[in-house]
Each structure stands twice: as C-alpha cells, then as structure tokens.
Amino acid sequence: MSTVPAELKYSKSHEWVQDNGDGIVTVGITDHAQEALGDLVFVELPEVGRKVGVEEACAVVESVKAASDIYSPLSGEVTEVNAELVDAPETINQDPYAGGWIFKLRLADPAELSALLDADGYAQVAAEG
Amino acid sequence: MPFIPHTEEDVAAMLATIGAGSIDALFEEIPPDLRAGPLTGIPPALSEMEIGRLMQARAQADGQALCFIGAGAYDHHVPAAVWQIASRGEFYSAYTPYQAEASQGTLQLLYEFQSLMTALTGLDVSNASLYDGASALAEAVLMAVRANRKAKAHRVLIPRALHPSYRRAVHSIVHNQGIELVEVPFDRAGGHTPVEQAQAAAGDQGFAALVIAQPNFFGVLEEVDALTDWAQAQGALVIGAVNPVALALLKPPGAWGAKGADIACGEGQPLGMPLASGGPYLGILCCKQGLVRQLPGRIVGRTLDLDGKPGFTLTLQAREQHIRRSKATSNICTNQGLLVTAATIHLALLGAEGLARVAAACHANTRRLSALLCEIPGVEPLFNRPVFHEQALRLPAPAADLLRSLAAHNILGGYDLGLDYPELDPTLLVCATETRTEEDMLAYAAKMARVIATRTQARCPVEPKFS
Numbered sequence: 001m002s003t004v005p006a007e008l009k010y011s012k013s014h015e016w017v018q019d020n021g022d023g024i025v026t027v028g029i030t031d032h033a034q035e036a037l038g039d040l041v042f043v044e045l046p047e048v049g050r051k052v053g054v055e056e057a058c059a060v061v062e063s064v065k066a067a068s069d070i071y072s073p074l075s076g077e078v079t080e081v082n083a084e085l086v087d088a089p090e091t092i093n094q095d096p097y098a099g100g101w102i103f104k105l106r107l108a109d110p111a112e113l114s115a116l117l118d119a120d121g122y123a124q125v126a127a128e129g
Numbered sequence: 130m131p132f133i134p135h136t137e138e139d140v141a142a143m144l145a146t147i148g149a150g151s152i153d154a155l156f157e158e159i160p161p162d163l164r165a166g167p168l169t170g171i172p173p174a175l176s177e178m179e180i181g182r183l184m185q186a187r188a189q190a191d192g193q194a195l196c197f198i199g200a201g202a203y204d205h206h207v208p209a210a211v212w213q214i215a216s217r218g219e220f221y222s223a224y225t226p227y228q229a230e231a232s233q234g235t236l237q238l239l240y241e242f243q244s245l246m247t248a249l250t251g252l253d254v255s256n257a258s259l260y261d262g263a264s265a266l267a268e269a270v271l272m273a274v275r276a277n278r279k280a281k282a283h284r285v286l287i288p289r290a291l292h293p294s295y296r297r298a299v300h301s302i303v304h305n306q307g308i309e310l311v312e313v314p315f316d317r318a319g320g321h322t323p324v325e326q327a328q329a330a331a332g333d334q335g336f337a338a339l340v341i342a343q344p345n346f347f348g349v350l351e352e353v354d355a356l357t358d359w360a361q362a363q364g365a366l367v368i369g370a371v372n373p374v375a376l377a378l379l380k381p382p383g384a385w386g387a388k389g390a391d392i393a394c395g396e397g398q399p400l401g402m403p404l405a406s407g408g409p410y411l412g413i414l415c416c417k418q419g420l421v422r423q424l425p426g427r428i429v430g431r432t433l434d435l436d437g438k439p440g441f442t443l444t445l446q447a448r449e450q451h452i453r454r455s456k457a458t459s460n461i462c463t464n465q466g467l468l469v470t471a472a473t474i475h476l477a478l479l480g481a482e483g484l485a486r487v488a489a490a491c492h493a494n495t496r497r498l499s500a501l502l503c504e505i506p507g508v509e510p511l512f513n514r515p516v517f518h519e520q521a522l523r524l525p526a527p528a529a530d531l532l533r534s535l536a537a538h539n540i541l542g543g544y545d546l547g548l549d550y551p552e553l554d555p556t557l558l559v560c561a562t563e564t565r566t567e568e569d570m571l572a573y574a575a576k577m578a579r580v581i582a583t584r585t586q587a588r589c590p591v592e593p594k595f596s
Contacts, residue, residue, distance in 0.1 A: 065447065
C-alpha cells in the first residue's frame with residue numbers, strides 16, 4: 001500500500017502539492033505514481049521562469065518502460081527545479097515526497113488550491129487505479 | 130497463383146466472428162471520398178515470363194553508361210561479398226526479429242553498425258539508421274529544435290549550398306511544425322558558406338541550429354570549425370550533414386570547432402548500396418550523449434543478461450511511438466535493416482584504411498577529370514575552393530544540351546546545376562569515383578571537347594553539299 005501524507009494536496013493525475021505558505025508551492029509525484037512507473041531513469045525538468053497553466057504538461061519522467069508527462073496541478077511560474085534529479089532520478093522512487101520533489105511554482109491564483117484533492121480524496125483515486 | 134494466405138472460408142469466418150456482413154460493411158465508416166478507388170492506368174497482369182522479358186528489355190534500354198554524376202548518390206565499387214553475405218536468409222528474410230531480442234545476431238549487427246557510425250562521425254551515439262540522408266537531416270532539425278529550449282526560437286539556418294533535395298525534404302517534414310528554415314547564401318567565388326553570410330541570415334533573432342553540409346552540394350569543403358564555433362557561441366546547436374566516405378579523410382563532425390558538432394546525419398548509400406534509381410538507401414543519424422533522449426528511431430545497446438553473459442537489446446525505447454503516441458520523438462520507429470547489413474559488411478571489408486583509400490582515389494580522380502575538362506576552351510572551375518570528389522564547372526554552352534549529346538555517346542556527363550541554381554547556369558557538377566579509370570576520363574574529356582566544339586562554333590566548317 002502506498003503512502004498518502006495527510007498534509008499535502010493532490011491532483012487526479014498523481015502529482016502532490018505542498019503549500020509553502022508564501023505563495024509558492026512544491027510539486028512532485030505521489031508514491032503511488034512512482035510505484036506504477038517503476039524504476040525511473042531520466043527526468044526532464046521544466047525551465048525556471050516558464051509560465052504554466054493548470055494541467056499543462058511541463059516535465060517528463062522516464063522509466064525503463066515508459067516516458068510520462070508530469071502536469072502542473074496549478075497555474076503559475078516555475079521558480080525552482082530539483083536539479084539533483086538529473087543525476088539521480090531514482091530519488092523520486094526512493095523519496096517521492098521530500099528529496100524527490102520536481103519543481104516549485106509561484107501561484108498565479110492561490111484560490112486554485114481549493115480545487116485540489118485532499119489525502120482521502122486522492123487515496124480513493126489511487127485505489128481506483 | 131495469388132500469394133494471399135486467406136481462403137474465402139477464412140475471410141467469411143473472420144467476418145462472422147467480428148459481426149461484419151462483408152468486407153465493404155467492415156470499412157463502411159470510412160467516407161467514400163477517402164477510399165482508394167480502382168487503380169487506373171495499370172495494364173492487365175502479365176505472366177512471370179512476360180514480365181521477365183519486359184524488364185530485360187527495359188534494363189537494356191538503360192545501357193551500361195559511363196557515370197560521372199554524383200550529386201548525392203555515388204557510383205562506388207561494391208565488393209561481391211557484400212550482397213552475397215547480406216542476402217543470406219538469416220539477414221535477408223526476417224522482418225525486425227530483434228523486437229523480442231530473439232535474434233541476437235541481427236541485434237549485434239545493428240550494434241556494430243552504430244559503433245562504425247560513431248567512429249566515422251566522432252560522436253557518442255548512433256541510432257540503427259533511418260530511411261535516407263534527407264529524412265535523417267529533417268529528424269536532426271526536429272531534434273535540435275526540441276533539445277535547444279534555451280534558444281526559444283524555432284528557426285534553423287540551412288545553407289543554400291546544401292543538397293536541393295535535402296532542403297525540399299526538410300521543408301516538407303518540418304514546415305507544418307512551426308519551424309522556420311532560414312536560407313544562408315553561399316559565396317559566389319568560393320562556393321562555400323562563410324560565417325558572415327550565416328550571421329547576416331540570422332540577423333538579430335536567435336536560432337536553434339545551424340546546418341553545415343560537409344562537403345556541400347558543390348563538392349566544396351566548408352570552414353566547419355569557424356561555422357561551428359560561431360553558431361555555438363550564439364547558443365545554437367550544430368548539425369553536420371556529411372558524406373560517410375569523405376569522413377575517412379576529413380575531420381569528423383565530433384571534432385569540429387572547440388566543442389564539436391552536436392548532431393551528424395548523412396546518406397549511407399556510398400557504403401555498399403547500388404545507385405538503384407535513387408533507393409532504397411539509408412539515413413545515418415548520430416549525436417552527443419546529452420541529446421540521446423531526443424534521438425529518434427531504434428537504438429541497440431550492449432548489456433549483460435541475468436547470468437552475466439553479454440547480449441544485445443533495444444534500448445531507450447521509452448520515447449518511441451508505441452509508448453509515447455503523438456508525443457514520440459518521431460513518427461518513424463523503424464530502420465533500414467537490410468541496407469544497414471550491407472553497409473556494415475562493406476565497411477568491415479574495407480576497413481578504415483580501405484575507406485580512406487577509396488576516398489583519396491575519388492578525390493584524385495575528380496581532380497584529374499576536372500583538369501582534363503578544363504583544357505577545353507570555355508570550361509573552367511566555377512569555384513576556387515578545395516573540393517572532395519565533385520567539381521562545379523562553368524560551361525560555354527547550355528549544360529542540358531551537352532549532357533544530351535554525351536548521353537548519346539553512352540556517357541552520363543554530370544549534373545546540370547542550373548536546374549536548382551538558375552544563377553549558376555550554365556554549370557555542370559561532375560564526379561569521378563574510384564571506379565573511373567584514366568581511360569574513362571580521357572574518353573569523357575575527348576567527347577566533351579567534340580560536343581562543345583560543335584555547339585560553340587559559329588558555323589559548321591563543312592558546307593552542305595546541296596543547299
């Protein structure tokens with residue numbers, strides 16, 4: 001059974017969002033997502049400064065089986081990316097909710113946060129596959 | 130006998146299983162205007178014997194002309210062993226038997242091909258080939274634009290001195306993908322593409338990549354170091370479009386400038402493929418390690434199996450069409466397996482030294498031919514810079530007329546450059562590979578001298594007997 005931390009918000013496309021409280025959020029993929037993808041071998045990060053919209057594909061994670069898009073759960077501007085993933089993509093498999101974060105976003109509209117799922121809501125989505 | 134495995138009963142059983150009343154009913158959802166109608170202009174079927182005779186007659190009409198045409202496809206000697214081995218059943222008949230890693234022999238051959246291509250281009254990785262040189266260049270352009278996100282510009286600089294067919298193929302493939310191709314003029318004295326011309330073409334706007342043809346369509350050698358350094362200093366990637374035989378003598382793209390070209394592509398035909406009216410040929414595509422995830426097509430890797438024994442496997446497939454669908458790196462997920470087999474055997478037979486000798490012989494022959502032709506009044510080199518194995522010659526009469534007269538003497542005299550470069554008319558592009566002998570070249574020069582003399586003399590010195 002994969003873990004779903006209660007303090008985070010989630011998207012239906014298996015990204016997690018941590019609200020840092022200063023208008024910036026951290027985004028990664030869930031434990032369930034990393035498990036489904038298998039061993040990750042490559043991460044293509046978004047460019048810092050890129051403006052993204054809700055559900056816009058902005059990063060790619062590649063496992064030995066497949067390359068999958070990561071969608072931005074919220075709209076805003078990319079302020080930082082986790083460059084350590086370039087050399088160690090497996091960090092996402094090992095530590096999806098902390099060391100495996102992918103990018104940070106300055107929110108365009110903090111109200112969008114309320115549209116995200118909570119842990120219980122996401123646990124249901126993950127259980128349905 | 131129709132070689133179709135399904136009997137009428139088979140077809141009926143299949144239709145019944147899926148619940149379609151007839152073949153027509155099966156395809157009903159395709160609108161009538163999109164369906165292929167009956168073939169028109171195709172004569173009634175001939176028997177095998179009749180078609181054999183027809184093809185022999187057609188082949189005879191082609192004759193055994195002496196070929197001095199290059200212009201992208203080259204008449205090299207292919208050792209008999211190449212196709213003797215390539216036509217073995219193990220290589221010849223099986224279609225992509227490597228997908229389930231079943232045929233280790235085929236996979237190893239593709240791996241060896243890739244190793245040969247990286248050795249020739251001086252780059253880190255190669256794919257298992259594409260369809261031809263022109264489509265390989267189009268893929269290289271798409272790669273460069275995808276990879277060079279920093280440039281933020283979907284503009285690619287393409288020299289006018291690049292093969293016209295390559296320019297047209299690249300345009301066809303990329304122009305609907307929002308990529309702008311900017312033409313870089315060539316120097317009228319040298320026939321090369323100077324950095325200043327590239328600078329002027331680029332203007333103040335950024336560009337994602339510069340294409341460098343080495344040698345270019347005129348056979349002229351480009352200043353690859355200066356062009357590469359300049360383009361990379363602008364934040365652009367460099368794509369080398371190269372002739373694999375020339376690479377036996379010239380600096381490989383991986384060593385151009387301070388950092389080396391980022392991508393190299395080329396036409397593999399000179400490596401063991403007959404001219405065959407233009408195909409099938411094979412496309413070469415290599416790149417630096419950092420771009421490997423943008424490299425389309427099949428890539429074979431060497432690995433160890435569970436028992437620690439070496440083996441070969443398809444690798445980096447995650448970005449191909451069957452997994453990434455519309456987001457795949459390319460709509461092409463296949464390679465030219467049989468021609469790769471021939472090219473690999475050809476290169477293995479020649480070796481590095483043999484390939485360098487072929488390249489040197491081509492260069493020497495073309496210089497000799499050019500010198501012989503330039504003894505004819507009115508014929509002179511169009512450009513003053515060094516060439517590999519082709520030379521553009523200015524003529525005193527229309528190239529098409531001279532070529533027609535030469536063809537009547539069973540000589541294919543070259544390529545009429547005026548067809549693609551009206552500003553250079555009348556100019557002929559000639560090529561003499563290692564297959565042309567001194568006698569061949571003397572015969573060509575003698576015929577050319579006579580043909581030009583009859584065209585350029587104001588009046589025929591012999592008066593007609595009856596007027």
